[in-house]
Amino acid sequence: QVTLRESGPALVKPTQTLTLTCTFSGFSLITSGMCVSWIRQPPGKALEWLARIDWDDDTNYSTSLKTRLTISKDTSKNLVVLTMTNMDPVDTATYYCARTTHRGTERVYFDYWGQGTLVTVSS
């Protein structure tokens, strides 16, 4: 059974750095084709993809946020960490992690999601 769970602070102050952890089970990030991404959703707004880390340590970032984001993994603990620097109230959102897998030769995106964690940026 595949599960993902996000954890981190519910409240951060402007200019602080946010650190979120995605703890997963039911798959391994050393398996070829596996990836974990972070996606966020401001209240009442659309989904926004942030970053992805692949089984081979390749990383990709949103062009608009890449200077503020770092994604990393600990395969021994089955977790992925996202850090976002210089937080601002506009970064208030529910942050999700989600899995990407391979089926045969095809990459299948976001077949499993965590339940999300709401992060509020306020002084």
Added chain:
Amino acid sequence: DIQMTQSPSTLSASVGDRVTITCRASQSISSWLAWYQQKPGKAPKLLIYKASSLESGVPSRFSGSGSGTEFTLTISSLQPDDFATYYCQQYNSRETFGQGTKVEIK
């Protein structure tokens, strides 16, 4: 970056209606497109991948079509459980979501 534009933003429909949502990409993405359903307070759910492949467990009334820059999600007969917001997402170059289409009760 590839931009994804969905239309309409809101759709009012009745149970039993055939519903079509359109997603346009700012450049060709081949068939690298997925559709998700999201209900309030819940994480999105994958419905369709590679433009037309139905995810396991998703009812067959959902179908996807298109390639290149224009794609559609069709619900053949709208059911009460289908009132939700739908998002398209491209994965040809990094990943980008559309702005969403809310399907509401007419």
